[in-house]
Amino acid sequence: MPLTPVLSRFWDEPQSWTLETYLRHDGYEGLRKALASTPDQVIQTVKDAGLRGRGGAGFPTGMKWGFIPQGDGKPHYLVVNADESEPGTCKDIPLMMATPHALVEGVIIAAYAIRSSKAFIYVRGEVIPVLRRLQAAVAEAYAAGYLGTNILDSGFDLELVVHAGAGAYICGEETALLDSLEGRRGQPRLRPPFPAVAGLYACPTVVNNVESIASVPPILLNGIDWFRSMGSEKSPGFTLYSLSGHVTKPGQYEAPLGITLRELLEYAGGIRAGHRLKFWTPGGSSTPIFTDEHLDVALDYEGVGAAGSMLGTKALQIFDETTCVVRAVLRWTEFYEHESCGKCTPCREGTYWLTQILQRLEAGKGTEGDVEKLLDISDSILGKSFCALGDGAASPILSSIKYFRDEYLAHFTSGGCPFDPHAATLFSAVTA
Known part of the structure; x- marks a missing residue:
């Protein structure tokens, strides 16, 4: 199965993080298409594409947006969960470091869809370079008219705030993140009510992962059929697989959902020389481990689930026979x-x-x-x-x-x- 570089296609360009580079690669064209549609049409497009949350649970993104009650007279909020803390997970931080505008554009489209005029990106506070890069990208977007009032003469207004967390793993849980964002100790809330009903400041809120939001602009730009041409029927599209540990070439491999570890290892040069695979995690340290007998399990939500684990954040930590x-x-x-x-x-x-x-x-x-x-x-x-x-x-x-x-x-x-x-x-x- 071939790799499908979409989010990562120009990560290796010099200054890939600048607005100039992003615009050269069709940046903000997806936003123009979104603003030419109605919010409900944008939600339907994401639903029809079948985009599923890339933060671990795999919940359909468009469905989550559709849960926000409309005409309720309350402000609506969009919160991006960028508190990547799972041991072995390292996809959102490289994405924000290399192409922060992909996230910013996705935020604007998502906020437009759920009729939100204020959005937050909750970033892990220890990653100062990422924080600075995001803040610089947001400033560029404001200066270019992609954020603020009357975005691209559409009549849509959006304020985007980059918020630095204090480094607690628990704040990766969406309701603990909301408590932290409100200035309280980050602890999970009792549900119901769910964030879509009473989230940030007790108002309807969507909480999405970085990769989920960054995947939206390419869908708007290239269409539903293009997105569904990759991956499997129930888990369509492309995603970032993070290979770490005892592999020859660790790193990010962007591939269709449903690729196998055996195929990914071929791209990564295999297990380090002279050793063999012993066990691995399909979705970070919080998912049940797999062994060498699971090399051909399809790495999508259904395949991994049927084999007894969870796809999670697609953090493939590879351990050879020297590991206890x-x-x-x-x-x-x-x-x-x-x-x-x-x-x-x-x-x-x-x-x-x-x-x-x-x-x-x-x-x-x-x-x-x-x-x-x-x-x-x-x-x-x-x-x-x-x-x-x-x-x-x-x-x-x-x-x-x-x-x-x-x-x-x-x-x-x-x-x-x-x-x-x-x-x-x-x-x-x-x-x-």
């Missing part, structure tokens, strides 16, 4: 424990105890009962926590034990990590 599964899962679990907001008991307490048990197991001090206890605690978290962070913490543990139980058992039968003979001795020396 228990250690990798421990590192992820420590992250989730640290990032848990503490609002709900299953996640707050569960992630703590998962970390304690995994640390003991990884050091060779565990028992077979500990493996069962991991499964028991994970089951108490999965589907029972306030938001998806708990599910994300449990998924790698449940799936790794499913595929690599023997490796867990080997840690205490051999008195330490079998991949690092020095580890058990070192642990004994430290704790003596």
Whole structure:
């Protein structure tokens, strides 16, 4: 299956981030088409194209826009979730760094469609270069008349604010993001009401991922049939796959939905020389892991789901046979424990105890009962926590034990990590 560079087609040009370069590549032509249509026609176009949210859940974007009640007399808000924090996920930040105007144009079209006059881009605060680049792009768009009042003489007004978050993973959850944007502590809200009814400042709000919004201008420009000519029937279009870890050429590979890891590895030069694939994540560390037997799973929402995982953010973290599964899962679990907001008991307490048990197991001090206890605690978290962070913490543990139980058992039968003979001795020396 060939690669389909759309969003990434001119990332390698000098100064790809400037308005001048963007205009040279049909920039803001999609916006002109949108403004020549009615808002409802724009929503219908995105619905008919079948664009699905690129932030993890894969919810139909046009349907989400259509949920906004019209004629309610309330202001409507568009919020772009640019708080990319999932371990292994690295697609939105390169996109904003290389072509920020793709996001800005998408924001204007989306805001027009949902009849919003104020939009926000909530960016991860640590990525200062991206923040500056976005702010510069927004300033260029204002100066060129693409933002502000009476955009392109259409009578449509839009104010766009770039907001820097403070670096909390929980703020990637859309309702926690809204609380943070309002100046409160970022914690998930109880739903219903959903953001489409009562979101930012208790007004109808659409929250979309960066890649979802940036994919809208090409759809308006090239048409529904063009978009649906890529991908599968239920998961049409192109998307960014992020390959990292033990591959020869890690990076962003823009391809049709439904490509397989085997095909992507051919583009990426394969697993690093002299090694073989052991396990990988199809959608970041919060998705159940896959092994080498899943090389030919179609990487779309249906294919990955049928195989027992989630496509998520398409962050393909590749691990070869030198990697200890228990250690990798421990590192992820420590992250989730640290990032848990503490609002709900299953996640707050569960992630703590998962970390304690995994640390003991990884050091060779565990028992077979500990493996069962991991499964028991994970089951108490999965589907029972306030938001998806708990599910994300449990998924790698449940799936790794499913595929690599023997490796867990080997840690205490051999008195330490079998991949690092020095580890058990070192642990004994430290704790003596």
